[in-house]
Amino acid sequence: MFLSLLGITFIVSLLVCFIVAKLFAKPIDGILERIVADDIAYAWTKYLKFAIYVVGISGGVRINYLENFLRAPTEHFTPPVLTMDRWVLEIYRTIIESLQSIAWMLLVFFIFALIAYVIVRAFELRTNAKGQAGANNNT
Template identity: 90%
Template structure:
């Protein structure tokens, strides 16, 4: 029964990661192509999708918690029973924990992307102003 739970939570986490990676594919591509060169953006996009899977699966399949199902009962601990209610709870918990882990990772990415975007934009505006000044001085 434990191996079934482990397999199902893994598959549910994998499915959640797949959906999130598909939903955020275009925004991630767009942001990275704006911030870095397009040939490097492709590699960073692949890495970020890989990170979504790693973070989502590791967040959804909580090995330390699942170890409770394998522990022998004693006077201070009784292992959880894998009944239908527990299955529903574990699948729900897997979905929520996967999404939560991915959300934190994407939040960090988008914060750093926003900072990088502001820096890139500032350099572009600076270059534009410098070019306008040079054009005006050339007209004189």
């Protein structure tokens, strides 16, 4: 039963990561193409998709918690029993933990992307202002 639980939680986490990666593909591409050069943006997009999978699966498949199903019973610990209710709870927990992990990762990415966007925009405005000032002096 434990191996089935491990496999199912992995597959559910993988599916959640796939859906999130598809949902955020265009926003991530757009942001990175705006901030960095096109050839580097492609590599960063690939890396971020990989990070979504790594963070989502590691957040959804919590190995430390699943080890409780393998521990031997003691007088202070009874291993959880895999009933239908437990299965539903574990699958729900896998979905929520995967989404939560991915959400934190994307939040950090979007915060840094916003900072980078502001910096890039400030340089563009400064360059445009200098170009217009130089054009006005030549006339």
